[in-house]
Amino acid sequence: RMPNQPISGNDLARFAGPQTFMRLPEAQGPAGLDVVIMGIPMDIGTSWRSGTRFGPKQIRQESAMIRPYNLQTGAAPFDSLQVADMGDVAINTFSLAESLRIIESAYDGLHDYPVVPATLGGDHSLTLPILRSIAKKHGPVALVHVDAHADVNDEMFGERETHGTVFRRAYEEGLLVPDLVYQIGLRGTGYTAEDFSEAAGWGFNMITAPEIWHKSLTPLGQEIRQAIGDHPCYLTYDIDSLDPAYAPGTGTPEIGGLTTPQAMELIRALRGLNIVGFDMVEVSPMYDTSGNTALTAANLMFEILSILPGVAYR
Template identity: 45%
Template sequence: MISSLTSNAPEPQGGAPRGPVDSSRVPRYAGPATFARLPRLDETGGRTDVAVVGVPFDTGVSYRPGARFGGNAIREASRLLRPYNPAQDASPFALAQVADAGDIAVNPFDIGEAVETVEHVAGEILDSGARMMTLGGDHTIALPLLRAMARKHGPVALLHFDAHLDTWDTYFGAAYTHGTPFRRASEEGLLDTAALSHVGTRGPLYGKQDLDDDAKMGFGIVTSADVMRRGVDEVTDQLRQRIGDRPLYVSVDIDVLDPAHAPGTGTPEAGGLTSRELLEILRGLSDCNLVSADLVEVAPAYDHAEITSVAASHTAYELTTLMTRQIAAAREAEPAPERP
């Protein structure tokens, strides 16, 4: 029965990508829950342009656990995604091959080992020529992902959507947590300090020194109140100017959204972005060189009616669409092979 379900994924024509299962032939609630009902990596011969990868890890959280289940919750919610994205006027899964590469199995009892595992596997995926859409897990995983990105691209521009700065030094003496990845990344030279931005930050801090330390690392801050007062278009234009044509990594903590739009997360803060604002900002990055992205901190145990997972699935869909559009545009720009 499983084979009959998976066989309804559209077969590639010539060199065309293999797309998602046809929901007009197989109900959305049937069959395995890959992201957007896309083929597994083994169903594409181990080749893909964008690998959707889960990291079920939440040992680095400082408050409510549960994000280890986030990746599969996003996959389940993504059953409702459709193959044409009208907001970006693109059929992302026809432009380039996107496949669900499963999960990176990490040690839940040893943060250091988990970080090393994520870095190693991410490096292998990038070495294959694919970009990554990573589904967390907690924000600790951003550090090993950025290590892999910097090895391939050099220091990258970072666009960080989050209620929190995540540039603190330690928690309980621990250097690797979900609140410290971007301080470690800054210390390790993984980031292009001319193109770093937090978006959606808000809420109380431990002290003004938090902001001073963050500024010394080169981060610019667009608070959730800034988005509300200035509007999405002005904010997005500012971000594009800061990023330029640098290799861009986008890291999205789902708690950037107001708890009304994302209750299923570990450290919610009032006064956040709407899901519409987040999606519109991402859509405005079409001219940026998006090399990979992550989406973290979805904790389905605190979700209500899958509100958070649905918002997360659409966020990952927009980011994946950006990547496939850029891949397709780069291929079209390649010179045609000379005839013998």
């Protein structure tokens, strides 16, 4: 029996139908699913522009343009995986700390099942509770983290859990295998010369943007894939890794970033990784009224779906 299929744009016009990811069926729970799409609409962890609370909505809306077959790579994710959209986590929009607890609990519930959570954000602070839940099931994981920022601050305004402290907390809590952490696209400015060097000392592999300007990212992706091998791996994709030309709709943009060809090369070269979860964060729709940043996020979600373990290629 064929798994769930997105509604075809030739059966129902793209501007019609349910606003689930790629117009896949909704699901009430993870039972029977290989991949669950989950939205976490929040922006109270952001430090500059807000608006990512509307990210999941607009990524889903723009995802209606994506067809089920990856023409460029041959991947047919919906032929082999059962995917459905479980809707949104019921965060508490007035409390970041409480929201992080709610998210962790929600993902713990998912992890009773052999399902890969695919998360639509929301600001990057949501990745911390997801990693906590992931680590309960899989132990410390490898991490591919594509971002303009390392998100390894210790505190912001005295708070230890914000969108800028995620991966220091994850490191401290032992959620990651530090040598298998790859942070790609780092750039921007900092408060000290040590902003990145401390994390490098933990073992994190940091690839700054200038190192990869003008280059195909296929070799880098292949290198990472080989280094990580079969280790359970989480992939967290901050849309601000892309240059603001390619993704203007985000809260803390940094110039000199990745292009979309680079983003796709990187993801495609990671095929073969044992991905146990992934997210797409920091889309802030009001800063791109064309909708194209969300469309980009939706396409990158689809590219990651296309490299999940078990996906058939034609």
